[in-house]
Amino acid sequence: MPLKILAIDDSRTMRGMLSEALTEAGFETHLAEDGEDGLRKLEEVQPDLVITDINMPRLDGFGFIDAVRADRRHRGLPILVLTTESAQDLKDRARRAGATGWIVKPFHETKLVSAIRRVTGRGV
Amino acid sequence: MTGRDSLRETFFQECEDLLEVMTDGFARLEAAERDPETINAVFRAVHSIKGGAGAFGFEALVRCAHALEDVLDDMRNGRIADAGLVLPLMMRGGDRLFDLVEAERTGVPFDETAADHRALLQELAAARADGSAASPLSAPAEAREEDGFVPTPLAILPLGDAAEAAPDSSLPTLRFRFTPTRTLYINGNDPVALLRALRELGPVTTEATLDGLPPLDAAQWDGAYLSWTVTLEGGASRAEVLEVFEFVAEDARLEFLDEMADAQPTATAVPGIAPVRRLTLGLSSDEAMPPAPGPAPAHASPPVVPSARSAAAHAPPEARQSIRVDLERVDRLINLVGELVISEAMLSQSLSQSGAAQDPAVVTSLGQLKQLSTELQERIMAIRAQSVKPLFQRMSRIVREGAAAAGCEVRLLTDGEATEVDKTVIERLADPLTHMLRNAVDHGIEDPETREEAGKPRQGTVLLSAAHRSGQVIIEITDDGAGIDTERVLAKAVEKGLIPAEAELSEQDIYNLLFEPGFSTAPRISDLSGRGVGMDVVRSEIRALGGRVTLHSVRGRGTTATISLPLTLAVVEGMLIELAGETLVVPSTTLRETMRGTDAAIHRMGAGGPVLVMRGELVPLVDLGLRLGYRAACTDTTERSLLLVESSAGRRAALIVDDIIGQREVVIKGLSENYGQVPGIAAATILGDGSIALIVDVDQVAGNETALRDADTLLSAAGAR
Numbered sequence: 146m147p148l149k150i151l152a153i154d155d156s157r158t159m160r161g162m163l164s165e166a167l168t169e170a171g172f173e174t175h176l177a178e179d180g181e182d183g184l185r186k187l188e189e190v191q192p193d194l195v196i197t198d199i200n201m202p203r204l205d206g207f208g209f210i211d212a213v214r215a216d217r218r219h220r221g222l223p224i225l226v227l228t229t230e231s232a233q234d235l236k237d238r239a240r241r242a243g244a245t246g247w248i249v250k251p252f253h254e255t256k257l258v259s260a261i262r263r264v265t266g267r268g269v
Numbered sequence: 270m271t272g273r274d275s276l277r278e279t280f281f282q283e284c285e286d287l288l289e290v291m292t293d294g295f296a297r298l299e300a301a302e303r304d305p306e307t308i309n310a311v312f313r314a315v316h317s318i319k320g321g322a323g324a325f326g327f328e329a330l331v332r333c334a335h336a337l338e339d340v341l342d343d344m345r346n347g348r349i350a351d352a353g354l355v356l357p358l359m360m361r362g363g364d365r366l367f368d369l370v371e372a373e374r375t376g377v378p379f380d381e382t383a384a385d386h387r388a389l390l391q392e393l394a395a396a397r398a399d400g401s402a403a404s405p406l407s408a409p410a411e412a413r414e415e416d417g418f419v420p421t422p423l424a425i426l427p428l429g430d431a432a433e434a435a436p437d438s439s440l441p442t443l444r445f446r447f448t449p450t451r452t453l454y455i456n457g458n459d460p461v462a463l464l465r466a467l468r469e470l471g472p473v474t475t476e477a478t479l480d481g482l483p484p485l486d487a488a489q490w491d492g493a494y495l496s497w498t499v500t501l502e503g504g505a506s507r508a509e510v511l512e513v514f515e516f517v518a519e520d521a522r523l524e525f526l527d528e529m530a531d532a533q534p535t536a537t538a539v540p541g542i543a544p545v546r547r548l549t550l551g552l553s554s555d556e557a558m559p560p561a562p563g564p565a566p567a568h569a570s571p572p573v574v575p576s577a578r579s580a581a582a583h584a585p586p587e588a589r590q591s592i593r594v595d596l597e598r599v600d601r602l603i604n605l606v607g608e609l610v611i612s613e614a615m616l617s618q619s620l621s622q623s624g625a626a627q628d629p630a631v632v633t634s635l636g637q638l639k640q641l642s643t644e645l646q647e648r649i650m651a652i653r654a655q656s657v658k659p660l661f662q663r664m665s666r667i668v669r670e671g672a673a674a675a676g677c678e679v680r681l682l683t684d685g686e687a688t689e690v691d692k693t694v695i696e697r698l699a700d701p702l703t704h705m706l707r708n709a710v711d712h713g714i715e716d717p718e719t720r721e722e723a724g725k726p727r728q729g730t731v732l733l734s735a736a737h738r739s740g741q742v743i744i745e746i747t748d749d750g751a752g753i754d755t756e757r758v759l760a761k762a763v764e765k766g767l768i769p770a771e772a773e774l775s776e777q778d779i780y781n782l783l784f785e786p787g788f789s790t791a792p793r794i795s796d797l798s799g800r801g802v803g804m805d806v807v808r809s810e811i812r813a814l815g816g817r818v819t820l821h822s823v824r825g826r827g828t829t830a831t832i833s834l835p836l837t838l839a840v841v842e843g844m845l846i847e848l849a850g851e852t853l854v855v856p857s858t859t860l861r862e863t864m865r866g867t868d869a870a871i872h873r874m875g876a877g878g879p880v881l882v883m884r885g886e887l888v889p890l891v892d893l894g895l896r897l898g899y900r901a902a903c904t905d906t907t908e909r910s911l912l913l914v915e916s917s918a919g920r921r922a923a924l925i926v927d928d929i930i931g932q933r934e935v936v937i938k939g940l941s942e943n944y945g946q947v948p949g950i951a952a953a954t955i956l957g958d959g960s961i962a963l964i965v966d967v968d969q970v971a972g973n974e975t976a977l978r979d980a981d982t983l984l985s986a987a988g989a990r
Contacts, residue, residue: 155313158280158321165276200313214455223457229320237519245457246516251324262469263513266462 148267149173151192153183153209154227155201159250163196166254172261180204184212187219194265195224196248199239207242214243223264227252280321282593284370285659287314288363292662295360298352308345308352315341318366322373329381330369336393337362343397355396362393364666443505444526446478448496453520464497466513471503498526596692599652606646607840607936613642614957650840654689657735657744660699661686664733667703671710678727679714681706684734690742694814694834698744701807701818705746705830706731708804713750713828723825725749737836741858744832753822755779762788780820781920784808812968815841815858833858841937843954843964844912845930849899852962854935854954855912855924859967862913863929866906881911881923888913889971893924896970897949914967922971937964 150172152163160176167174175190177183179201187195195213199206206226213219223245228235239247245264248257261267294311297304319334340359343349365386372379380386449460467473481494488494501510507525514523617635620626626635661683672679690698714720714729721727732747755776762768762782774782782788786805811818816834835841835858843854844863862883870882871890880887890911894900903909903925912924935954940947940963951966 156317156320157283158276158324159317161276161279162324200316202310202313220455221457221459223459223462229316229323240456240516240519243456250320251326259466259469260516262462263466263516264458264462266459266465 147171147173148194148261148265149175149190149192150194150196150261151175151177151183151186151190152196153177153180153186153201153206154198155179156198159198159227166252166257170254170258180206180209180212183209187213193223194261195222196227197224198227199235207238210243225260225264277325280325281370281374283321284318287318288367288370289659289662290314291363291366292665295356295363296662296665298356299360301353303352305345308341312338312341312345315366318370325373327369327373329379330366330373332381333362333365333369333390336390337366339397340393349396358392358396360666360669361389364670365389367663367666443501443507443510444499445501445510446496446498446522446524446526447514448522448524449493449517450520450522451493453517454493456520458517458520460495460497463513463517464499467499467501467510470505470509470513471501473502474500496522594652596653599649603649603653606642606649607938610642610646610936611955611957611959613638615959618957646840650691650836651689653692654836655692655695656687656689657695657698658686660695660702661733661735663699664702664706667706668710668731671707672714675711675714675716677710677714677716677729679710679729679731682730682732684732685736688735688737688742690735690834691836694742694816697810697814698832698834701810701832702733702744702746704804704807705832706733709746709748709750709828709830713748713752715751719751738833742834742836744834745829746832747827747829749827752824752826752828753780753783753820754824755822758782777819780822783820784818815856817858840934841954841964842932843935844932845956845962846910846912846926847928847930848897848926849894851899852930852956852960853893853926854933854962854964855914856951856964856967857932859914859916859971860912861915861921864911864913866909866911866925869906869911869923871906881913883913883923886921888921888923891922891924891970893926893965893970897965914971916968916971920971922967924965924970935962935964 150167152160152167152174153176154160154163155178160178164174164176175186175192177186180197181204183195183197184204186192197206197209201209204212210224210226213222213224224243226239226244226247227250228239228247229250236247246260248260291311291314294307294314297307298311315334315338319331319338322328322330322334337359340349340355340362344352344355349355369379371377447460447464449458453460464473464475476498478496478498479494481496482488483492483494511518511523514521617626617639620631620635625631664683665681668679668681709731710729714731715723715725717727720729730749732745734745734747736743758779759768759774759782762779762785763770763772765788767782767785767788768774784804784807786803788803788805808818811832811834814834816832818830818832820828820830822828841854842857844857844860846853846855871879872882872887873879879890881890882888892902895902906925910926910929912926912929913921914924915921935956937952938954940950940953947963949966949970950963951969952964954962954964956962
């Protein structure tokens with residue numbers, strides 16, 4: 146069974162890229178358009194891992210992580226945040242917000258897979 | 270199309286939407302709606318453009334978006350006290366974003382070193398560095414402009430310095446102890462996953478230390494009780510190991526053990542060498558979050574969580590559910606429905622001919638079929654319809670730039686932005702609309718001083734509106750400028766030889782002169798309207814869309830240009846006529862009146878040819894049969910009918926036809942693909958009986974000299990009455 150990944154980004158382009166890269170790498174990929182949509186899909190899909198953007202309308206990435214971590218069932222769910230900045234303070238914020246790790250945009254597929262491996266212990 | 274290409278396409282499509290959000294946001298901010306969510310929305314839009322652009326390596330676009338984003342970030346965080354001050358600069362930056370997206374889309378290289386571009390980026394940087402745009406050209410801009418947005422390589426490690434780590438890379442085996450803290454678990458990290466990921470670097474042997482494990486009934490799910498001693502072979506460097514543990518750098522202790530020591534995981538094995546390097550101390554208390562490491566950098570963004578909350582509390586901008594469909598598919602569908610409508614008409618005709626249409630059941634079913642196919646047609650046409658909003662938004666830039674160049678102050682108001690028009694019409698409307706707005710700003714709106722003298726506000730207003738009216742789309746451009754100087758227009762037309770000096774023209778005729786090729790009243794060649802494109806091009810472009818454009822003006826009060834367009838380019842309401850045994854269609858939009866030949870008063874007017882006299886107005890006669898080459902000139906109009914038509918230029922003519930059959934909606938079938946341009950014929954359609962009817966190009970048959978000559982021939986043949 147390939148890993149089920151839920152990718153959340155409000156940008157259609159980014160969703161396309163994530164979907165392409167993840168599917169290419171052999172993951173089962175599901176997409177959501179913002180934090181709220183992400184919370185809905187989370188219940189639907191029950192993913193093994195979530196990748197989420199930070200800046201999004203309605204519910205942003207931090208809000209999404211808050212909501213997920215507040216739910217005992219999802220406390221151990223790995224969540225990687227996508228950030229355009231590799232600035233340390235952003236990573237710190239992500240970490241403090243409860244993110245498992247981060248991926249710097251623009252990402253390379255190998256970086257993506259390596260980050261996934263580090264939080265799931267699996268390649269696919 | 271490869272995946273990459275289609276993603277590129279997606280990116281450009283998305284940019285359109287994002288730029289729309291941005292322009293919309295700026296317009297709201299300009300209207301002093303300082304809703305934080307507005308700034309957030311603009312920020313997100315620019316941010317998304319930057320993100321996508323980065324993925325495709327559109328560096329210039331990334332840099333410009335980044336510069337804008339920085340200022341927006343300051344705006345939304347209140348670091349810029351008066352957003353109104355930086356807004357004009359932001360709008361210019363937004364315009365540049367449009368240019369850059371366009372440059373990438375078309376592959377036309379964009380000169381990033383151009384002085385005005387550099388200046389713009391500097392101003393943006395200055396707006397930010399100073400916290401206000403008060404001194405937009407101050408110095409700190411220089412440094413920022415150069416560094417732009419460059420993704421810095423992954424920073425790993427708050428561990429010692431790199432020089433120390435480097436020599437280790439040659440060592441064949443690394444040993445270290447890994448002690449997770451509770452946060453590591455809470456954040457969803459899994460020690461086992463990390464240890465597995467290590468296998469990428471070489472053979473891994475792990476040994477768990479269970480000393481800290483409490484009795485099971487006292488253990489918490491997220492308690493940090495375990496630690497591991499790891500032996501990694503294969504010559505991986507410390508840096509590589511640290512990269513694997515990057516995400517947990519602050520949530521675990523990583524102690525590198527001396528390679529020479531035996532299995533004892535102690536920190537004191539070899540004196541003289543610091544055997545244990547503590548990566549970072551994780552937190553020890555349970556709930557507390559670690560403090561932010563060191564002072565926050567100057568440009569640190571504060572948490573955005575509150576804004577997300579407020580966004581959720583606000584009425585969320587309704588997410589339109591939509592899918593993107595290739596236009597070609599829609600067009601194929603439209604074509605098919607067109608065929609369906611024709612088949613339906615044919616069926617209904619043959620049923621009535623066979624007498625089967627008397628059967629009530631047939632009548633009912635046929636009625637339903639007709640209703641369904643009509644509705645289907647309307648719905649499918651609606652797929653092609655798009656709101657004029659993005660088009661109108663683009664125009665605000667035209668006005669802004671136009672006003673700056675012409676030295677006047679203008680604000681653009683828009684109305685009816687939700688009005689939907691066929692996609693092709695919208696696309697082809699951009700150029701004429703641009704030109705007309707430039708004209709309004711350049712020739713219409715006076716400079717502020719002149720306006721004040723005239724008792725008008727310094728700032729001129731241009732209203733761009735769209736509306737559906739009686740089956741047509743009406744777009745109006747109204748300015749409160751000086752109005753059209755009819756005397757000057759007349760003088761100019763005479764000077765250019767467009768009209769004889771003694772000509773007496775109605776107001777409308779004079780306005781129409783402005784649409785004549787080569788006519789220009791601009792006393793100077795300006796950047797804006799003096800580009801060799803005149804209003805004649807505007808008219809021909811509108812006409813090509815099956816529309817018409819008219820002007821109305823009041824001296825000193827302003828001018829209104831009205832463009833009327835068909836709702837769709839695929840169907841036309843037409844009058845079916847008979848001519849030499851053929852059926853033809855005259856578009857209803859051109860039709861003004863019909864009359865019997867017997868009732869018509871035809872006169873010969875000097876050298877101008879025969880005319881129809883109607884309520885004191887003289888209208889040239891056009892013998893359509895002769896004009897289209899169906900037959901010789903007709904000698905008697907009494908048994909025939911006359912159609913009074915008006916070309917899109919406002920020129921009237923009376924078409925002589927054999928008979929009028931009736932009004933009908935017909936599906937337009939292009940001819941030019943198979944036959945090229947046929948003079949006097951715009952297109953064709955298929956009638957209910959399956960026969961083909963040509964659609965008359967009224968502009969051609971009624972709008973030029975040939976029409977007059979035809980009429981002349983007719984009268985010579987018939988003899989003036």
